[in-house]
Amino acid sequence: DKPRPTVRADKRLIPVGGNVTLTCSVDNPTEWKYYWFRHTGNISEVQTVDEGKSENVISISQGGVYYCQGGRGSPVFFTEESHRINIEKRVSNMASVSLRPDWPVIYSGETITVRCEISGGRNNEWVYEWSKPISDTLPTNEYRIVDASESSSGNYRCLGRNKQDLYSSTEWSDITTVTVSEQRPKAQIIPDRDSAGGTVTLTCSVKPSSSSSSSWTYYWYRVEIASKPVELKSDTNGELVTSENGLYFCRAGRGRPVYYTESSQSVTVDIPDKQRPVVTQQPNWSTMYYHREIILRCEIQGQPTDWVFEWISSSGDAPSTQNDILSLDYSFSKYYWCRGRRKSDPHDVTWWSAPFTSRYASYPHPAASLSVSPDREQHFTSESVTLNCGGNSAEWRVMKFSVTGHLIYLRICWAMTGSLCTINRTHSDKSVYWCESKSGEFSAAVNLTVHNEDLLLVSPVHPVTEGASVTLSCRLRGENKLSDVIFYHNDKLIQNDSRGELKISAVSQSDEGFYKCEHSGNVSPQSWMGVKVLPRPEHPSFPVLLVAGLGGLSGKILIILLILLSHCRYLKGDSFL
Ligand SMILES: *[C@@H]1O[C@H](CO)[C@@H](O)[C@H](O)[C@H]1NC(C)=O
Ligand SMILES: *[C@@H]1O[C@H](CO)[C@@H](O)[C@H](O)[C@H]1NC(C)=O
Ligand SMILES: *[C@@H]1O[C@H](CO)[C@@H](O)[C@H](O)[C@H]1NC(C)=O
Ligand SMILES: *[C@@H]1O[C@H](CO)[C@@H](O)[C@H](O)[C@H]1NC(C)=O
Numbered sequence: 142d143k144p145r146p147t148v149r150a151d152k153r154l155i156p157v158g159g160n161v162t163l164t165c166s167v168d169n170p171t172e173w174k175y176y177w178f179r180h181t182g183n184i185s186e187v188q189t190v191d192e193g194k195s196e197n198v199i200s201i202s203q204g205g206v207y208y209c210q211g212g213r214g215s216p217v218f219f220t221e222e223s224h225r226i227n228i229e230k231r232v233s234n235m236a237s238v239s240l241r242p243d244w245p246v247i248y249s250g251e252t253i254t255v256r257c258e259i260s261g262g263r264n265n266e267w268v269y270e271w272s273k274p275i276s277d278t279l280p281t282n283e284y285r286i287v288d289a290s291e292s293s294s295g296n297y298r299c300l301g302r303n304k305q306d307l308y309s310s311t312e313w314s315d316i317t318t319v320t321v322s323e324q325r326p327k328a329q330i331i332p333d334r335d336s337a338g339g340t341v342t343l344t345c346s347v348k349p350s351s352s353s354s355s356s357w358t359y360y361w362y363r364v365e366i367a368s369k370p371v372e373l374k375s376d377t378n379g380e381l382v383t384s385e386n387g388l389y390f391c392r393a394g395r396g397r398p399v400y401y402t403e404s405s406q407s408v409t410v411d412i413p414d415k416q417r418p419v420v421t422q423q424p425n426w427s428t429m430y431y432h433r434e435i436i437l438r439c440e441i442q443g444q445p446t447d448w449v450f451e452w453i454s455s456s457g458d459a460p461s462t463q464n465d466i467l468s469l470d471y472s473f474s475k476y477y478w479c480r481g482r483r484k485s486d487p488h489d490v491t492w493w494s495a496p497f498t499s500r501y502a503s504y505p506h507p508a509a510s511l512s513v514s515p516d517r518e519q520h521f522t523s524e525s526v527t528l529n530c531g532g533n534s535a536e537w538r539v540m541k542f543s544v545t546g547h548l549i550y551l552r553i554c555w556a557m558t559g560s561l562c563t564i565n566r567t568h569s570d571k572s573v574y575w576c577e578s579k580s581g582e583f584s585a586a587v588n589l590t591v592h593n594e595d596l597l598l599v600s601p602v603h604p605v606t607e608g609a610s611v612t613l614s615c616r617l618r619g620e621n622k623l624s625d626v627i628f629y630h631n632d633k634l635i636q637n638d639s640r641g642e643l644k645i646s647a648v649s650q651s652d653e654g655f656y657k658c659e660h661s662g663n664v665s666p667q668s669w670m671g672v673k674v675l676p677r678p679e680h681p682s683f684p685v686l687l688v689a690g691l692g693g694l695s696g697k698i699l700i701i702l703l704i705l706l707s708h709c710r711y712l713k714g715d716s717f718l
Contacts, residue, residue, distance in 0.1 A: 144168055145221040146211050155230040160200045163228075165209035167220060170197055173211035176219075181205045181306050204230030204308025229308050235260045236314035238297045242396065244356055249323045251289050251400045257282045257299035259311060267301035272313070278302070286319075294321045324349075328359075328392045328405035334412075341410045343381045345391035347402055357393035357402075364388040364407065364550070365453070365493075384488045386410050388548055406568065409546040415490075416441055417547070418479055420497035438465040439479035441491060448481035453493075455553060474498050474577060476551055496542075496551040508532070511539075511576045511584035518668045519590050519597040521618050525565040526589065528554070534578030542586075543572040566591045588669065596663045600656055604671030605648045613643040615658035615665060627659040629667075648672055 146167040155161050165175050175197050177190040181204070191199055193212070201207070206227055211220040241254045257269045259282070270278045274295040277284075282301075286293045296316035303309040331344045345359045359379040362370040364387060373381065381389070392404040423436045439450050441464075450464045455476040466477075476496040483489040509532035520526050530537040539554035539562035554562035560576075570591040576584040587602040595618040605611045615626040624641035627634060631654045636643050645652055650672050657667035 143219075143221045144211070146209055146223040148207065148209055148223045148226045150207075150226055150228060153226075153228060155202060155204060155228060157231050157233045160202045161228055162198060162200050163207055163209070163226070165197045165211070165223060167197075167211045173197075173213050173220070175199075176210045176212055177207065178209070178222075179203070179205040179207050181308055201228065202230070204228050204306065206308075227308070229310065230306075231312055232303070232309050234262050234301065234311045236298075236300050236311040238299055238314050238317035240317065240319065242356060244395075246320050246322050247286075247289050248326060248400060249290055249321055250325075251396055252285065252287045252398065253289065253319075253396070255284050255286065255297050255317070255319070257284075257301065257314070259301040262301075266304060268304055268307075269299055270302055270310070271297065271299050289321045291321055291323055294319055325403055326393075327403040328390075330389065330391050330405040330408050332408050332410065339412070340382050340384045341412065343383065343389055343391070343408065343410070345379045345381070345393065345405065347393050356395045358395060359391055359393050360401075361391050362389065362404075364390070364548075383410060384412060385490055386412055386415055386492055386547065388545060407545075409548060411546050415492050415547075416443075416481070417492040418481055418494045420477055420479055420494050422497075436465050437477055437479075437497065439481070439494065440464075441481045447484055448491075449484055451480050451482060451490075453478045455496075455551070474581075492547055493549070495549050509534070509537075509576045509578055509582040509584040511574070511587060513587060513589065513602045516602065517597075517599045518588055518602050519592060519600070519666060521595075521597065522567055522569065522591055522593050523565065525563050526591075528562045528564070528574055528576070530560040530562075530576035530578070530584065532576075532578055532582045532584075534580045534582055536579040538577055539574055540577055541572045541574050543570070564591075569593050590666065590668065592666055594663075594666060596658070596660055596665045598656060598658045598665040598668055600668045600670050604673040605652075606673045607649060607675045608647050610644065610646045611648055611652075611670070612645075613656055613658070613670075614641060615660050617660070623660050625660065629657050629659070631655050650674055 144167050146165050149164045149166065151162045153161075163177070165177070167173055174193045174195055176192045177194075177199055178187050179190050179201075180187045190201070190207070197209075206225050208223045208225050210222050212218065237258050237260075239256045239258055241256060244253070247253055255275075257271070259267055264282065267282070268278055268280055269282050271284065274293065275284055275297070282299075296318050298314045298316045300313050301311045326347045326349060329346050329348050331346075333342045333344070334340075335342065343361075345361070347357055355377065357379070358375050358377055360375040361373040361381045363373055363385070364370050370390070375394075379391075379393075381391075383389070386409075388407045388409055390405045390407040392402050394401040418439050418441045421438050421440055423438065439452070441448055448464070450462055452461050452466055464479075476498045478493045478496055480493045481491045509530055512529045512531065514527045514529070528539050530539065537560045538557060541550070541552045541554065543550045554564070556563055568591075572589060573586045574589055575586040576582075585603065589602065597616050597618075599614045599616055599622070601611060613628065614622045615628075616622055622641055624639050626641050626643075628636040628643040630652070643656075643658075653670060653672040655667040656670055658665045
């Protein structure tokens with residue numbers, strides 16, 4: 142049997158500038174000469190490192206796979222090849238991990254790049270090896286973390302390995318820690334009125350704040366009536382100075398693709414002494430007929446010559462800069478707003494007028510219905526509410542009316558699918574909703590409120606008809622109805638027992654008013670429950686049917702006017718209607 146030598150190394154790693162000593166051992170060592178071989182991974186490319194040396198020790202300074210053989214006599218008789226020994230070599234280049242962009246905390250969903258930088262040498266000289274959480278060898282020095290999540294958190298380190306000689310590598314770099322937060326940051330807005338009172342400075346910041354606040358770009362919005370929020374500007378200083386009244390909010394974004402924080406709460410900028418113009422119409426009839434032109438006028442107190450007028454309509458156009466406009470719209474009722482901008486000081490703008498509409502009559506106006514699901518007046522934030530319009534029309538829109546400070550909003554539900562409008566609010570809200578059809582049908586208006594609280598009253602959205610029965614209850618977020626509930630009517634305790642329901646078997650007018658409930662010390666917001674009084678002969682809101690006959694023209698024309706005064710009661714409350 143041929144002998145087989147064994148190889149030993151004093152160490153497996155050649156330090157920078159150092160060497161490793163290999164020893165080839167075979168029985169009767171003095172009888173043999175020594176042959177050394179090396180390759181760097183490809184066994185078809187074996188190099189001879191040394192041959193015919195009488196010493197069985199060599200010093201090497203290159204990495205690779207080494208083995209030896211002994212030989213003696215002439216012609217040379219060779220032993221078997223020894224087993225292989227892998228020797229790694231460290232080169233003097235230093236690896237380091239950098240983040241681009243260099244944010245200490247990144248948020249779930251963001252995209253960042255980790256880079257392995259190697260000092261000296263050429264960039265294309267290396268392949269890059271990463272430890273966990275990447276655990277991979279990559280041909281380029283960049284690794285993109287797309288859509289970061291908690292599993293992207295960790296200590297990143299890398300090394301470079303010579304492409305030509307995979308047994309030569311840098312040391313592992315120091316670690317760079319990446320922290321991915323699952324919590325989405327939120328923008329926060331702080332208003333500050335200057336002492337003269339003419340302007341307001343709004344400051345936007347990101348919560349939770351981190352030392353990388355400079356990485357954010359701040360986006361500013363003002364909510365204009367009847368339209369989507371207007372983007373005002375975006376920059377990195379997070380400040381907006383304005384003298385224009387309105388509802389403002391901001392958000393911040395960074396990176397590419399842009400990652401946005403949650404939007405801030407809205408703040409109302411309400412500089413005192415601003416006027417609110419009034420829209421009037423001519424001719425000033427309460428109901429207009431088809432194909433009648435009307436003139437709308439924007440009226441501001443004082444010097445009319447000092448103002449430039451701005452108009453907005455619910456269909457988004459800006460019809461005029463004069464103080465009056467011509468309205469000729471026959472489809473969906475159109476709402477108009479106007480405001481004045483002072484010629485001598487263009488930053489001085491009035492409030493927008495209250496929304497104005499001139500309804501073109503189509504006789505008789507059939508009533509539409511509006512149903513709400515879940516069927517209650519109070520709703521939880523982040524739970525969706527569906528409004529459904531019913532009636533003889535193919536095209537519907539849901540209108541929303543709300544008042545915040547001096548701001549009066551009238552908005553169209555943009556997310557309509559057929560006759561359904563779905564709302565899902567993250568902030569509390571109190572608004573009035575109704576349906577309108579293209580053919581002129583209107584539903585009654587309903588109050589809907591959205592609350593951050595976890596305890597809500599379940600009460601009807603529509604007024605209850607006199608004599609009908611109604612049941613009120615109390616509900617915790619995510620749970621069914623509760624028992625052990627206290628009910629209040631106009632702040633007076635009216636029921637305190639374990640039934641959990643307030644049942645009124647025959648509603649009368651005295652039951653109208655504000656209701657709220659209480660459960661283990663928590664009190665719900667209150668809601669108005671209306672009572673629809675049944676028409677009585679002596680009651681002034683009895684519907685009146687007027688029938689007028691006209692004979693003698695071409696055939697017979699019969700005009701029927703049906704005036705539902707009890708219905709009009711709801712409309713009168715909102716003066717713009
Ligand atoms: C190997 O390294 C040792 C010190 O670690 C040094 O004394 C010796 O001269 C080196 N040998 C060669 C051949 O470079
Ligand atoms: C190994 O070396 C041979 C000879 O140089 C070459 O033909 C072959 O492509 C190499 N194989 C690899 C996997 O690099
Ligand atoms: C409502 O919105 C919240 C947050 O925006 C979301 O978590 C929730 O799933 C939404 N609810 C529905 C029913 O769509
Ligand atoms: C809406 O609530 C107010 C009180 O907040 C009440 O006066 C009004 O009648 C309610 N409207 C309807 C349609 O219930």
